[in-house]
Amino acid sequence: MTEILDLSHHVAGQAIPAVVAHEQRNPAAPDDLIVHIPEAGTVLVAQAAQAARNALAPFAAAGIEARSDALSKIGRDIAANAAALSLLIARETGKTLRDARGETMRAARIFEFFAGEALRNAGERFESTRAGAMVEVMHAPVGVAGLITPWNFPIAIPAWKIAPALAFGNTVVWKPSEVSSATAAALMRIIANAGLPEGCVNLVFGAGATGEAICNEPRIDAVSFTGSETVGRHVRGVVTMRGARVQTEMGGVNGLVVLADADLDIAVESAVNGAFFAAGQRCTATSRILVDDTIADAFVAGVQSRMKNVTIGDPRLEQTDIGPLASSRQKQRVAKQVAVVRDEGLPTVFGAEADMDDNYFPPTLFDRVGSGSLLARDEIFGPVAGLFRVDGFDAAMALLNESRFGLSAGLCTRSLKHAEAFKHEARAGMLMINLPTAGIDYHAPFGGVGDSSHGPREQGRAARAFYTTMRTTYLRAG
Structure with a gap:
């Protein structure tokens, strides 16, 4: 039996029904789940931004302990509902049940982590150069945060944006x-x-x-995308032009x-996991x-x-290791890019010529790829990778650093010398040694360099840099 979900916006504590504008189906079984999605547009985004602005004062008045308690409750409730949330993620996006379960628990822990951070927003106090005066530095909330999140981590990425925004006193659209x-909608x-003031x-x-409306909305003080x-x-251009963060x-x-x-078993597992698991739909994928x-x-x-031991x-x-791509549009996009790579005449280790039903795409590995290939330049965002044969560490590093992107990079080696050199030479924000390029901890900073990232890091204590602004007070007793 088909399950149909009709979604409503949630503004100022109220459900706002609207006309259906989009539809998402289970990418593995289109008749299993149909989601009807409205489009907010400029007017409702403005209402949401005003509701968030109205909530700033009561949210501040509630105090940091109430804020911490609410975040902790959200984390506990996510964990308590992990089974249902994980199945919904699998049905809606095609993420494997195992991956969805891990992501859901990660989201719960993110809210719990920031429940603690809400109580640890420490500032500084020191003497002024002027006699009898003191200087205080506090980290104040930015205001209203506009958050635009993707589908590939549908609960973890919203968690790592919403939780710090609230922990440091901001409200959210x-x-x-x-x-x-x-x-x-389930997370909302x-x-x-959780007991937050309406409109938080x-x-x-x-x-x-709707994303464009968020970027242009003057009552939104910061946008995280x-x-x-x-x-x-x-997004960066539009938001910067109006002077917002x-x-x-x-x-x-x-x-x-x-x-x-390298330990060949570790290298193979790191490559297969990083390139093909999650159907390659991770920004940190290999x-x-x-x-x-010599070992290629x-x-x-x-x-x-x-x-041969991977289940699609x-x-x-x-038992499933790799599910479908998230939508037919995503499959068409990946297939179009792979067709370009095939036309380059590269030998195929496996996958590229295969055809799979519905939204599944075969894990694909091309061999003897050169620096001019599309695989070297552009993100495919599917279970597709290229093997580049190199002559030693220096050649590998030179080729690695040619990319205009710099999110994650990995090294498989037994050499401490090369591991240390890699940490200093690799142009990437996150470095993995004898681990897949995909896979991060919720309490550590996330972000890259080059065309991968702009602005302060996300996650962990580093998140405070984006969601707060320093306020310096000079004080002398009257």
């Missing part, structure tokens, strides 16, 4: 991707039950028009270097595998062997 709106129900978090659904590079550049996390063409001395030529054939054989199928099943 949140637009999720239209591909993951049902998950957003939990947030709405406002959920507006929609696509580009995660998504594609093209849209991220536009902006943070954009975009793509990556992430490289994994495999040296001749796109480029840079392997020392053995590495390829290892990857081929490992892929219905994401709702426990």
Whole structure:
């Protein structure tokens, strides 16, 4: 039986029904779940922004302990509802049930982490150069935060934006991707039950028009965006032009270097996990595998062997390792890019010529890729990677650093010398040694360099830099 979900916006504590503008179906079983999504547009975004602004004073008056308690309750309620949330994520986005479960618990822990940070927003106090005066520095909330989140981590990324925004005293206008709106609505129900003042978090659904309205809304003081590079550049330009604070996390063409001395089992597992799991739909996924030529054939054989034990199928099943792409539009995009790579005449280790039903795309590995290939330049955002054969560490690093992106980079080696050199030479915001390029901790900073990121880091204590502004007070007793 088909389940149909009709979503409503949530503004100033009230559900706001609207006309259906978009539809998302279970990408693995289109007749299983149909989500009807409205479009907020400029008028409702303005109402949401005003509601968020009206909530700032009562939110501040409630105090930091109430703020911490609310965040902790959200975390506990996510954990208590993890099974239902995980299944919804799998049905809506095609993420495997195992991955969805891990992501859901990660979201719960993010809210719990920031419940503590709400109580630890310490400032400074020191003597002034003027006799009898003191100087105090506090980290005050920016105001209203506009949050635009993607579909590939439909509960974790909203968590790592909403939780710090609230922890440091901001209120929120949140637009999720239209591909993951049902998950957003489920999270909003939990947030709405946490005891926050009405209007602290406002959920507006929609696509580009609603995102554009958030970027242009003068009552929104800061915009945090995660998504594609093209849209991220536009967001940054629009928000910067009106003088608001902006943070954009975009793509990556992430490289994994495999040296001749690497543990081959670790290298193969890191490559397969990073490139193909989550159907390659992670901004930290491995796109480029840079392997020392002396072990390249053995590495390829290892990857081929490992892929024989990978299960592709219905994401709702426990045994599934790789599910479908999130939508038919996403599959068309990936297929178009892979067709360009095929036309380059690169040898295929596996996958590229295969055809799969519905929104599934075969894990694909191209061999003997050169620096001029599309695989070296652009993010595909699917289970596709290229193998680059290199001559030693220096050649690998030179090729790794050619990319205009710099989100995540990995190295597989037994050499402490090369590991130390990699930490200093790799142009990326996050470095993984003997680990997949994808996979991060919720309490550590997240972000890259180059065309991957703009603005302060997300996650962990680093998140305070974006969601607060320093306020300096000079005080002398009257």
